[in-house]
Amino acid sequence: MTTFGQPSKIKNLFICCSCSARVLRLWTCRRPRTRRNLLVGTACVIYLGFLVSQVGHILPQHKGRHQKISSRSLQDAAQTPFLGIPLDGTLSPPNFQEPQLGSNGTLLPPNVVYITLRSKRSKPANIRGTVKPKRRKKHVGAPIVLEARKHQLDEHKHKGMAIRERSRQRPGGNSGAIKAQSQPEESNIRIYSESRPSWLSKDDILNMRMLADSRIESIQEVSSHKAVLVVFAGALSTRGTACNQGHCGITKRPLDMSEVFAFHLDRILGLNRSLPSVSRRSEFFQDGQACPVILWDSSLSPTDNSTHSSVRLTWGQYQQLLKQKCWQNGKVPKAESGCTEIHHHEWSKMALFDFLLQIYSRLDRNCCGFEPLREDSCMQQGLKLKCSDQDAVDLTHIVQRHHDRRHLVFIGNKGFFDRNEDNLDFKILQGINEFPESAVSVLRSQRLREKLLQSLFLDKIYWESQGGRNGIEKLIDVIERRSKILLTYINAHGAKVLPMNE
Template sequence: MGGNGTSVPPNVVYITLRSKRSKPTNIRGSVKPKLRKKHAFPLPYGQRFPVGVTGQEEALSQQQGRTSYSMGLMREAVVPETPRHQLKKHWDGEREAVGRGHQRHVGVSGRINVQPKARESNIRIYSERSPSWLSKDDILSMCLLADSRIDSVQEAPSQHGVLLVFERNPSATGAACSQGYCGLIKRPLDMSEVFAFHLDRILGLNKTLPSVSRKSEFIQDGLPCPIILWDSSLAPTNNRTHSSVRLNWGSYQQLLKQKCWQNGKVPKAEWGCTEIHHHEWSKMALFDFLLQVYNRLDRNCCGFKPRKEDSCVQKGLKQKCEDQDSVDLTHIIQRRHDPRHLVFIDNKGFFDRSEDNLDFKILQGIKEFPESAISVLKSQRLREKLLQSLFLDKVYWESQGGRRGIEKLIDVVERRAKILLTYINAHGAKVLPMNE
């Protein structure tokens, strides 16, 4: 905001599409960038200065008030330690305080003088507002995962993997991971986790954990890899199924028929319902079909022809499809304080699966679909929104080959979306609001 109370115009326009391409394979090149260099600055998370700032730059920043510019707001470079659930309150209070005291940094034109020495953030937000489908907490988490210093590395307590513990204010007390300052690092091959996060938010499902791509010294050859926000509120999981609910395919199909908890209906004991609301399965099925995530509802690959590198083939699970009702569902996760709703983890999707080998078993038993997601698929704006959203993650964008590579991934999802809409019409499935 300018010193005279007027809004500063955005200095970058998000990617838009002039017209819908007639052929998905005819990919346009990236727009030629302007000569004027634009800086995006990180949101600090407890560290005094971003990684890579020299001693001279630190002294200069101290002399100039240790300020940084992010999302059109002037913020103090040192953020007091605060638990994760208090970050939003702290952000709002800090915005108000800075709004009262930043006039000395405003030039004659009314624009804020940005310090050019600050390190550029890997989350690119150049205008006043981020895309509407990303919440303020989403942006905070993305900047934390992408830009914060790494304080230590430790083994993940309930999943196979490695946790990055991010640096906090020295006066902070309590476990860092319980306060939201940890990220689960995954393999470079799991980069579709980042795409899944953005697709989830655009569809209005809000079931995945924030995820960004980051280059790390802990990965061989410095390849970028996905970092997923660690959520200590997730319910403990069974070691064999990695689920907080024990459920096999046969019992899952039965509870779909009972529509557990829909319209406030309390299920009877003989129905075999879990605490999970009926609508959650519809959201999961839609999401998994678009990305062809099979490790939740079809971990034995019974609904499609897998490749030799798929985990179900390597583990010999494909041979167990004769008795499908006994196959366990995996990665069915809830939060301890919210057992009615699911959290989507391990969202490894596959973009190289052809349209004649899609896993339709994921949709079996689903008679209703979420209205918010279907409206996005029908709006012809899925491509535009994905481009705008994925552009924020600089490392992911570049690792996929820029706009040309991102467009190819979107081509795949758009074709699957058309197939899904055809499936819904052919089977007479209902489209309902699912915002309970």
């Protein structure tokens, strides 16, 4: 149906009304002249009635529809939180258009676009599982993600290489007294670069993977060490044979977790005197907590149960050995010198290592050089009270290999990170006037943090048990502060820095 505009319809209405009035006057005042005039008047009356009916119908209907459209538009606007906001986030007025009627009289929806903005989704961080530490800056907000020094390898390739290496090096049976643990799907020793860190040897990596991943065949308590001897799968079932083949480890308490840190620090400093150590969780001990597992070395000489040492020395005798400089520069000591078979440089390496970690059990078992805490072993055993005659105090954990009597092996490397700088045990350094060049150069290079991060990250269980990157950083903070104190001590006392690679 064709619709008319409102102004034209009203205009036609007035015209027709005037026309009808004229016809009525002619009808009443004059007599019709012809039949034609009668027909014209009748047509005008009919047309007038038609226009009145159309105007009365269209105006109310149009008014009602306009009110309906307005109320619906306002209702939609109230239900939509954001109106007319483009995707780029800029504000613009809503694009309203005049409502239109369709050909059948129905109302067409207005052309208005309603956009609800979504909060921007943060892009996930690119987590990489290898180490690329930077020089540490103070007050760094977010931890730096570790990345590899070389190209990253595929995880499956690494898994296959680890399994093949273990199978080549340690073939054997699968019998044991205890139900074996399931073999882990991937190694807990994480190496994603093409080469291992330069300070770790190939044997170190193999031993670390064996300690971290191999099945446990049997366990046996070792009361003298407050630890557990574990026998891993891959060797004969007898304990002696398995341990002789390097398939045994000593599992200690979670409180001794610093043994793992000590192993990595030893390798980074170029001392190479500690036994390989890793962290491991097992259902057989400590309720699944992370514990240090240390390689059992059958080549260590038998030790005295009272001092856990293969050489019996008191503090006084030790100070005399330092003055003699036994075996230095290839000189054979005299019989009356009181020298042992241990080379003079070994004491310097041990003193530096023990000072950084504040290991007092070897050279200061009675805690005579610092104020111990209540939980320290010297306080629990009452040894602090025996410092009046320090020369008679026995050294402990002085261990050699039976085929290598010149060098020491560092065992019992439990360090303490909660010792304040004003309470460090400087007695450990007493009598030492020479230090190894390899270790001092690392401390001076300001790369100790970088190397420790790279090395400790290899041990997945240890990394997680210490609270990840943040926890490891706190431990390294302590060692860095002590290294600065040690360098100051070396300069202040005029100590020599010598190559000790014999």
